Amino acid sequence: MNYIKEINAFYDWLETNGLSLSAIALWFALMHINNKAAWTDEFAVAVSVLCVKTGLSPRGVSSARNELAQKGRIKWRQRRGNQSALYSMVSLSAYVAYNHADSQADNTSKYQLSVMSADNRADNRADNRADNRADNRAALNKLNETDPNSSCNARVKQIQESLQTAGILVPSPTEIEKLDYWIQQGVDLETVLFAIEKAALANKRRVDYINGTLKNWYRAGIRTREQAEAETENFKILKGGLSDGPTNQPTGGNLGGNYKQLRVADTGKTVSFDRTKFEFPG
Incomplete structure (x- = not known):
């Protein structure tokens, strides 16, 4: 098998075939294991290993495995005793x-x-x-x-590709659902992809960091990529040259106790923001 060709063919297949997030994660995990096994026709792997690589429970692995078999993407057979099941990948x-x-x-x-x-x-x-x-x-x-899964599969494909580019090669279904949640709340898909790119540039290749960034943006009313990019640039300016100004001193008559004024050192300008709307992920 050719790893890249199989992944591309799998994504093309997903465009017209519904598959759960758990089954998608299991397929990628099995492909990764088969690749390490030099593409043998049949290979054994314990359920506990699949749980670690996918983030699924043993019951979730069993359900996803049956779904993949029913859709014709894998073949597998149980063995007696405590021996691990045998799997074979169906080449797309x-x-x-x-x-x-x-x-x-x-x-x-x-x-x-x-x-x-x-x-x-x-x-x-x-x-x-x-x-x-x-x-x-x-x-x-x-x-x-x-097909209710059509648009969801398209989003999942883009999010997975972006995470893989960022260095998160096998994201779990739970991690993808965390990011997809913000799209369901009205955040643009491009905004989610930008948050992934931003995390990769900062060498913060963790879904919890990306999720924290999206949470901050959502609380600040940011929904589009353009708004997120503008907020990122403003934050860089503030982070690069700020000195604390007086707090709780409204300049326009509307600033209250939750607001803090910051002066940009090289310009002398003062910027005010609501401290309660920002949390900075570590």
Whole structure:
């Protein structure tokens, strides 16, 4: 197997096939273990190991394993006694390559037949292809409208890819759900991705740090990436050259006891902010 091709093929497969977060996490864990085992056809791994790598309970691993088997993504069999179960990964990239080759052979056959009766068959193929494209587009649109997992899977894919780029290679379903929670609260997906990028640049490759950043932004009314980027720039300015000014002294008549005034040293300007809305993750 080719690790990168399998991951890309898996993400493509997720676009039209629903799969729970637990099953997705288990698939990545099993792929990682199979890679370390030099892609053997069958490999053994204990449930306790899978619990550590996925963040799932033994019961969660069992449920996710059955889901993957039902969807045709893995094969597994139990062994007697205390022996670990045996697993084998079902290659998606090989399946895609086979379909591509089969499609090419089918197209070649159609071309040869078209030479025998060029006019009629060319017209028929053009009509059929147009109808098929229209039917496929309608079916895909209907799937996206009716499948509740479609948009969720798309978000999960982007969040997982971003976390992997940040160095968090196998995020648990619980960790992904923590970040997806803010999207459900009205925070843009791009804002979540920016928080992941920001954590990677700060060498804080932990989901709890990213979650803390999103919590601060949400409490401050930040929902879009543009707002988050502006807040980040303001914080850099404040952090780079601040000196404490007088507290509880309103300059516009509306500042109360929860506010603190800060003076930017190199400009002499004073900035006021609400201390109760900011927590700085460690």
